[in-house]
Amino acid sequence: MKVKLDEVAELAGVGLATVDRVLNERGGVTPATARKVIEAARRLGWARPLPSLYRTGLRFEVLFGRREIPFFARLNDAFERLLPTIDRSVTVQRSFVDDTRPDRVAEAIRRTRANAIIVYGPEQEQILDAIASATASGIPVVTMVSDLPTTPRLAYVGINHHGAGRAAAFFAARMAGRPGPLIVQCNSFQYRAQSERVSGFRDGLADYAPGASIAALVEGQDNAALTRDLLVEALRKAPEAVGVYNAGTVDRAMEQALAAVPSAAGRTVIGHDLTADTVRMLRDGTMTLAIDQNPDLQARQALDILLARFGLSERAGDTGPVPFTLHVRDNI
Secondary structure, three states: OOOOHHHHHHHHOOOHHHHHHHHOOOOOOOHHHHHHHHHHHHHOOOOOOOOHHHHOOEEEEEEEOOOOOHHHHHHHHHHHHHHHHOOOOEEEEEEEOOOOOHHHHHHHHHOOOOOEEEEOOOOOHHHHHHHHHHHHOOOOEEEEOOOOOOOOOOEEEOOOHHHHHHHHHHHHHHHOOOOOOEEEEEOOOOOHHHHHHHHHHHHHHHHHOOOOOEEEEEEOOOOHHHHHHHHHHHHHHOOOOOEEEEOOOOHHHHHHHHHHOHHHOOOEEEEEOOOHHHHHHHHHOOOOEEEEOOHHHHHHHHHHHHHHHOOOOOOOOOOOOOOOEEEOHHHO
């Protein structure tokens, strides 16, 4: 159905004459108003090319989690590699934000001057409200790595975490060598990615190892010392456990806990992401399998979605899950 100018005017909150000047590039309209008009037209499905005023000087802001998390260093590098491949009129600003402080993530979203945001963060009210405010003001938001589906975000870019958890359960059941309980650890259930991984692992165990159980569920709250101590306690209390699934917490803390409990040697250990720590543990046999999130594909998909959103790419941008990959000692 053809979009009418009065529909655009109503959604943008401006007059018909303003819409006509913007969409027909007649000038006399401030950039801020022009952005409102063209954003409204795009939401309604306006089929014509965007005016050049709006297509130049775009800025996308990427809000990663903490700099010290190895995965975000890899994700930052992935965006860096892609910059030469996108339109020169687009600037991609990247920032590391302490995601354990929802107020800081929310503040970074609210103070942005970018035309679009790619963001990672826990499912906290302050962050959800900030995304809603940004979207209401015409700034599209893409959530990355861990989804925030209760917000009006444009898209989610990341793997199917529930599926990754099921895959972990499948290999844990096959690799353990004998039936028995398993220990699961994560950082925090405030991150949907981790809660979905644990949920997928439970579902997978029910299908692939009906007799298996979870002996302990360790939630380390992103505290390395706490994670190590809780996991040591869980390993000692469940000497019969045949494996450990790390759904997302400090890898080095897990490594230290396994080393502190001699009886834990030889157990199946499944974790996430290829980092210096997980690669080392795969090579020395501490870890059995790593499920990687493919940061290069995530960065490419996020940019494709936004470039298409602003009319700078004919590719619509894939909005399906990014495929995860499985890694053992022999293919790293």
